[in-house]
Amino acid sequence: MVAIELDGVRKAFDDAVALADVSLSVEEGEFFTLVGPSGCGKTTTLRTIAGLSAPTDGTVRFDGADVSDTPVEERNVGVVFQSYALFPHMTVAENVRYGLRFTDPPRGLTADERVDELLELVDLPDMGDREPDELSGGQQQRVALARALAPEPDVLLLDEPMSALDARLREQLRREIKRIQKELGVTTVYVTHDQEEALAVSDRLAVMHDGGVEQVGTPVDVYERPATEFVASFVGENNVFSGVVAGREGDELAIEVDEKAPAGHRFRVAAAEDHAVGDRVTFCVRPTKLSPDANANRVTVALDATEYLGGTTRLYGEWAGREVVLRLPEPPDGDAIIVGFDPADATVL
């Protein structure tokens, strides 16, 4: 069942268009992520769902009902902000209890019982009497989450809730958020600029760019079958090539790329869709798919820089005047390497 639906939402600020034409639907109980670079409109989209930002055009529906004109305090959403936004003059328990002033706690609980329950849930029992500024960043974030969940919202909205935390804590907390979300089954929209995080936590995600949605899909969909060049290069590392179809053999295309390759050089690429000779196409090859052991599409890459990442090595190299990124288990010897890729490992966009 569709829990949240955005239909043709546009948002124009005085000097710029923040959202061009966004249509999305989020399923009941789903962990849905909006991911994209800063300024892509993901936070504006979240604020539109929350009712903190009124759309210039378009409709927002919760469970099929138009809520475009419903004020924020009546939408029954929970929001966690990047800055946590704890009320500094209230204790942890008072923060969590605040939303219960406006609605009754669920299942006939008292407000105190509900607060204890939620502090238990976010793994901060017995911290109720602390002041917010006595807590670490990670603890503050859990309190903000507990506060958002206390009134049992229909929708949980998380706006880059972890970007102020260090990397290790972030990974730990995102697992915890995911666990809590599954436990409660609450429909969740999560905003992040970190594509790796988006792949890790989401049931589905929307990749946003320049105020519009580029692609919506499961993490595997988006990673394996990027719909646009932007998605291909934004989600994970990628080598994107453009060229012209010079011939075809069965379900494989022979493509002459735009780079100044040696004369007659063609890449063989598996294509699901039909492409005629002379069509312009774009395809991409993940760095992990470029291997010295592959027999097809072999090219010589001059190495510029290596980054040893522990367990794997990232190599930046040059082929035909363009950058190529590789991932190999071990740093190779020498300053050039010959790699190739299986035609089936390339993705035509």
Add this chain to the structure above:
Amino acid sequence: MSQSLRQRVEAATLPAAGLVTLLLLTLLFYYPVGRVLSEAVWRAGAPTADPLLAVLADPFFFGVLAQAAEDPAVLWTAIEPHSLRLTVPLTDLGVALTYPFPNYRLGLFGFTAYQALLSTLASVALGLPGAYVLARFEFPGRRTVRSLTAVPFVMPSIMVAIGFIATFGRTGVVNTVLTSLGLGRIELLYTLPIIVIAHAFYNAPLVMRVTAAAWESVDAGTAETARSLGASPRRAFVDVVLPQLMPAILTGALLTFVFSFMSFAVVLALGGLSLATVEVWVYQRVTQLDYETASALATLEMAFSLVLTYAYLRYEARQRAGSPARPPERKPLFGPLDGDRLAVWAYVGVALVVFVTPMASMVLASVTGPDGFTLAYYRFLVERQTTGAAFQIKPLTAIRNSLLYGAGSLALAVPMGVLLAVVSTREFPGSKLLDTLSMAPFAVSGVVVGLGLLQGLVFGTTAFGYRFTVTGAVAVVAAHAVAAYPFVTRNVAPLLATIDRSVVESARVLGASRIRVLLDIELPQVVAGVLAGAAFAFAISVGEFDSTVILASGSAAYTMPVAIERFLGRRLGPATAMGCVLLVVTAVSFLVIDRLGEGRGM
């Protein structure tokens, strides 16, 4: 259902409170000031320009400019060099102090602007070195000195005037010292220099405050970069630091000019009618019941100060004081005496004389009689209370009135000020309009507000077939509230602005209405600012003189500052004693402000 009704009521609360504030502003400020205006441009049911033209064409008010309309040649005679200097003989001192004094052809307006200009120059000259010391030197008590720069805002002007008389008057401290050294006397009372010094006393701390704040936010890296590129220290200062300070210096100077232009009590007490400014003359006309000339003068003055205040606000809004990457380092003040420190100590000496002597002299004078130490003046205050005639000013009544009006103004100014602070930092329908309307009282002098309230409310007004009149006491409280609420706003608004927007939004998301967010989340975080604003409001009410003296005339609604002025007409002693009482009340208010509102607001 009841839930949604409550929510609807709550949603309407903030706009309703805005409406009430707007009504109060109209009643307490716009209507009275409008009455003054209409007196100047309306006669017998028809618009007229006569009163304004009469003032504009009178050389007494506009000097040579008034005549220039008929005969432009007079402009040349106005700048005869020999008429531009006036020499004050310093009796027996052997030196003659000469200072530039304008040709009488400047007229009242010209003279007012001229003294404001001199006062501005003096304030900047006295304030800038202080800003340098505060920003670049470290010494014990620096923070205290810094917060003391806010004192002039709560200093009753008439008390400052008493202090200056006790210092520079015929038998004042300075002359006592000079005669005991066998140097003779100087006569500064009723001269321009004492007015200029008193205005500098008032405004130099303001210049100091804004400039020091700007100086502290200059990134040390900018000057160091200039030095690394080859600039000398002086060059780096002139090229890189000074341009960053300039907006603050100009802001301080512009405000000083406006304040000095509209200054009343200081000029009345130290200059008298011979050195009257526009403001004093408006008061003089009111006491002569010549409301038409008073209104015409007030209207022209208002137009002038509104333009200046608008310029100030526009200018101030363009400045953004951010916190620098790295503030400039401070040098210890106590260290080997180099050129820098020597200059600083010399300045500290001058500053002590200007800022400390007047108040110290007042206290001293209140306990010094012809035969040394005496409590006679305080005894006089008590005796006057018990034996004074009905028409005489009674000290305890004045004290009681002051405290009562202070409490009343506080009760009115705090809610107004807080609401306007919310308006100025948050958006809701009509907030822009209200914000703009609320700034106007800043540009209108106390005498004009007093005159307007006198004509509009005390004399009574007819509306809907009823005649409304208001007693002097209520009008005084109204005038004080109008003078005080901007200080509440300026103490609360910066704190409100620092509250993370997402904190407010979190509360909204959890179901709180706009007014609940204000009460539950925002106000608890700005309590210190509200209390500091309340103390400001109280102190301003207790010290207010300009409108009170008009509204209390001939009634029993007089306050401590009015009592001081009345006593001053007789002898200095009782006035200084009353001044000391006022000083104590003001000092307590300031301590409250300082404790609660450290480094914020004005």
